[in-house]
Amino acid sequence: MNRDMDTTGKNQAADACTIVIFRGAKSAPLRFSFSGPTMKRIKILGLGLLLAQGLFLTHYVIQSSQVWELEILREETATLRGQTTSFSTSLEDLKRRMLTMKEVNQRLRIMLGIQDQRPADMMSGKGGSERPMDGGQPLEGVDLTNQPVGTPDPPPADVTPKEGKPLIEKVQQDIAWLQHHSTEEERILEELIEAAKDKSARWAATPSIWPVRGWVTSGFGARISPFTNQLAMHDGLDIGAAPNTPIQAPANGHVISAGFDAKMGNMVLIDHGYGIQTEYGHLAKLLVRQGQKVKRGDIVALVGSTGLSTGPHLHYMVKVKGQTVNPHNYILD
Numbered sequence: 623m624n625r626d627m628d629t630t631g632k633n634q635a636a637d638a639c640t641i642v643i644f645r646g647a648k649s650a651p652l653r654f655s656f657s658g659p660t661m662k663r664i665k666i667l668g669l670g671l672l673l674a675q676g677l678f679l680t681h682y683v684i685q686s687s688q689v690w691e692l693e694i695l696r697e698e699t700a701t702l703r704g705q706t707t708s709f710s711t712s713l714e715d716l717k718r719r720m721l722t723m724k725e726v727n728q729r730l731r732i733m734l735g736i737q738d739q740r741p742a743d744m745m746s747g748k749g750g751s752e753r754p755m756d757g758g759q760p761l762e763g764v765d766l767t768n769q770p771v772g773t774p775d776p777p778p779a780d781v782t783p784k785e786g787k788p789l790i791e792k793v794q795q796d797i798a799w800l801q802h803h804s805t806e807e808e809r810i811l812e813e814l815i816e817a818a819k820d821k822s823a824r825w826a827a828t829p830s831i832w833p834v835r836g837w838v839t840s841g842f843g844a845r846i847s848p849f850t851n852q853l854a855m856h857d858g859l860d861i862g863a864a865p866n867t868p869i870q871a872p873a874n875g876h877v878i879s880a881g882f883d884a885k886m887g888n889m890v891l892i893d894h895g896y897g898i899q900t901e902y903g904h905l906a907k908l909l910v911r912q913g914q915k916v917k918r919g920d921i922v923a924l925v926g927s928t929g930l931s932t933g934p935h936l937h938y939m940v941k942v943k944g945q946t947v948n949p950h951n952y953i954l955d
Contacts, residue, residue, distance in 0.1 A: 706789055713796040720803050727810045731817075826918065827894040829872035829952040833902065834925060834936050836863030842948040848932055857946040858901070858939035865934045866906055867925040871916040872952070873900075880912050886937065887929025890922055897944075903937035904928050 639661050643652040656664070840860035847854040875894035883889050886903035890910060893899050906926025916922060927934045940949045 710793050730814050824896055826874045827896055829900055830954045831872045832953055833872050833938050834861055834863050834867055834869045836861045858937050859949045860935050860937055862935045863925045868921045869923045871920045871922050873918050876915045877910045877912055880908050880910055885930045899941040901939040904931045
């Protein structure tokens, strides 16, 4: 028992600590003595303070990192908000351009003769001078509220966003609007391109120039026949010209007949499509053959006086859907 107590006392003495502070050569030093249990408490307190400081530093680092990330997110959010606003402005500009293109496409449809898709409007046209009846009062039961033809379509309801609508929702609606209308305008443009091609092909196939330069010796219509001296119907133009003067095709087409006829002499018949045909008679020489394609301005024959003729000239005839028409209506130059 005494041995254990002595051992404990020796351990406590060994753990004891004395701190001496020298204040100068003349001053007595200060001594602070701490017993073993006190030193243990100081050590525990020091370790606790170190641990608390470590935890505080760790929390500070984490909080600083979160604040830094938050600042980055704020900057990115501000940048995205600016980009979204700019994108929304661009979408508005695209929508205005789309509406302008829609108006131009509608005008082109009218110019190219494409039937409008609103037959009800076509049936509502009214006009002319008038004077009031029944004292100027409108008749009962008469609908006076018809809209005039050509009233423009109202602008889309979503062109101008409602006040307070979130920006992202507005952008989504603008994109949906553009997708719908761009698809529709693309279809209309394809239709216009096809119509323009058809118009171009039709124009290229429509006679529009003199087949030969000369003097009209006999016009289209009734005349006194130079062979019978009787009133007769002349179904073309007689154009006097020097023998062997070149004759050109007045439009694109293909030769469906090239040969000799008792009355017309050497003759050529060209089909231009769209129900239009031209015929050339009294030719001196044929320069095309049956089935051959020709273009406006191609030389097809030479002026002559073959067949029933009183002198060198070209008999020029135009048929539309099998009926002869005045060739003057198909000469622009």
